[in-house]
Amino acid sequence: MSYDPAVIAPIPQATALYGPRFQRDPAELYREMRRDHGPVAPVLLEGGVPAWLLLGYREIRYVTTNPELFSRISVHWHSWHLVPDDWSLRPYAEAQHCSIHTEAAEHRLRAPALHEALAGVDQFELANQVEAIADRLIDEFAGRGTADLIAEYTHRIPLLALAKLYGLPDSDAPALVHDVAASADEGEEAVKAHGRIVARMARLVREKCERPGADLPSRVLAHPIGLSEEEIATDLFMTMGAGQLTTADWMGNTLRLMLTDERFAVTLSGGRRSVGQAPTQNFIGRWAKNDTQLAGRHIRKGDLLVLGLAAANSDPQVRPESGDSTGNEAYMSFSHGEHGCPYPAQEIARTITRVGIEVLLDRLPDIVLAVEPDALEWRSSVWMRGLTTLPVEFTPAYVARY
Ligand code: HEM
Numbered sequence: 001m002s003y004d005p006a007v008i009a010p011i012p013q014a015t016a017l018y019g020p021r022f023q024r025d026p027a028e029l030y031r032e033m034r035r036d037h038g039p040v041a042p043v044l045l046e047g048g049v050p051a052w053l054l055l056g057y058r059e060i061r062y063v064t065t066n067p068e069l070f071s072r073i074s075v076h077w078h079s080w081h082l083v084p085d086d087w088s089l090r091p092y093a094e095a096q097h098c099s100i101h102t103e104a105a106e107h108r109l110r111a112p113a114l115h116e117a118l119a120g121v122d123q124f125e126l127a128n129q130v131e132a133i134a135d136r137l138i139d140e141f142a143g144r145g146t147a148d149l150i151a152e153y154t155h156r157i158p159l160l161a162l163a164k165l166y167g168l169p170d171s172d173a174p175a176l177v178h179d180v181a182a183s184a185d186e187g188e189e190a191v192k193a194h195g196r197i198v199a200r201m202a203r204l205v206r207e208k209c210e211r212p213g214a215d216l217p218s219r220v221l222a223h224p225i226g227l228s229e230e231e232i233a234t235d236l237f238m239t240m241g242a243g244q245l246t247t248a249d250w251m252g253n254t255l256r257l258m259l260t261d262e263r264f265a266v267t268l269s270g271g272r273r274s275v276g277q278a279p280t281q282n283f284i285g286r287w288a289k290n291d292t293q294l295a296g297r298h299i300r301k302g303d304l305l306v307l308g309l310a311a312a313n314s315d316p317q318v319r320p321e322s323g324d325s326t327g328n329e330a331y332m333s334f335s336h337g338e339h340g341c342p343y344p345a346q347e348i349a350r351t352i353t354r355v356g357i358e359v360l361l362d363r364l365p366d367i368v369l370a371v372e373p374d375a376l377e378w379r380s381s382v383w384m385r386g387l388t389t390l391p392v393e394f395t396p397a398y399v400a401r402y
Helices: 020-024 026-037 057-064 104-110 112-119 123-142 149-154 157-165 170-183 188-210 216-222 229-260 262-269 309-313 343-363
Strands: 040-045 049-054 146-148 283-288 292-294 297-299 304-307 391-393
Touching (some): 049 057, 049 309, 057 292, 112 216, 112 229, 112 343, 123 157, 149 343, 188 216, 229 343
Parallel strands (some): 049 304
Antiparallel strands (some): 146 391, 283 304
């Protein structure tokens, strides 16, 4: 599909990126927006907060590879006054004191401490740890013959694996799993849970200063750039947030595909591919540091640009509408450029997802969906596409592995 920048209306009609219409069929809405506005569309975020949605693959690549012009930090935003205190998107937008939220030159200098520490993760050891975690979780429900794979499996594995990478004792894991889940809700308990995780990360960094180990925090601490303890604690907190739900939903979406789509079921027994529907939909974001032009749009200094990762994955400029592939359709799901998901982190996500799926299929080979595929529901979220539940059935006899 092509568009003519000259015919784009100068005062655009913004589309709400929330509400029933968006939740029902986001892909259809992206198609309409692309047709009406081209690859850069005006949108309203929850609460009527204005932004631009980048629907084009090329536009996202351009914006994410020009951090001097499009900052990762929200201090440039001219619309903070429109944002209510209890805005649920605040955690995604607010700048944090850490190496991830730094301007381009500083990010280049400071981010390698975290990125190199992630690269130091031994993928074989991680695979062994995930296998043990997965086995333990399956033991809890295998005897029943039924399970909700989201609550009992996919949403627990990544955090337990990350706790291992962080060198946290096993005894800390249950409280962490509880707090991370609670912090994603709304209200007072969420704020308290968030505070407890931040405090635990600060304590962890202190402990690793005193007794370094073969773990991620110790490697960041040992990096010659010398990040402060506070920065490291916030980086660890943000990394946990970046890795938990994304990987959990990736595993959940892949399992859904395998249990509902015959084309994937065929490869399931043989290849056991771990590529499914990537969860990332939209991502806040980038802020324009100066007035500029993008795909025929006038972007003002301080405008917010939301990365439309899911829309870009199906951009007809790079993917024909008729495309009927069972391969990796997640070109843009990890974003792009120097703030994109670090490559070693992508590998970690892949290992966790692959091993989690392999162990499940190995232990419960006759697993099937316990409801009609149409009964599966997606969580209402503008950022991530993930299931609320994934009820399955299997023969309980397969419990007797140990
Ligand atoms: C399926 C799994 C995952 C997906 C889809 C995903 C996706 C993303 C996306 C979209 C970004 C933002 C990029 C941007 O601002 O342009 C990001 C950043 C990041 N992700 Fe991931 N991620 C995943 C798993 C993980 C895991 C497992 C970890 C760590 C163990 C991780 C660590 C990070 C970090 C540290 C950043 C910030 C990079 C920076 O700004 O320097 N991610 N990820």
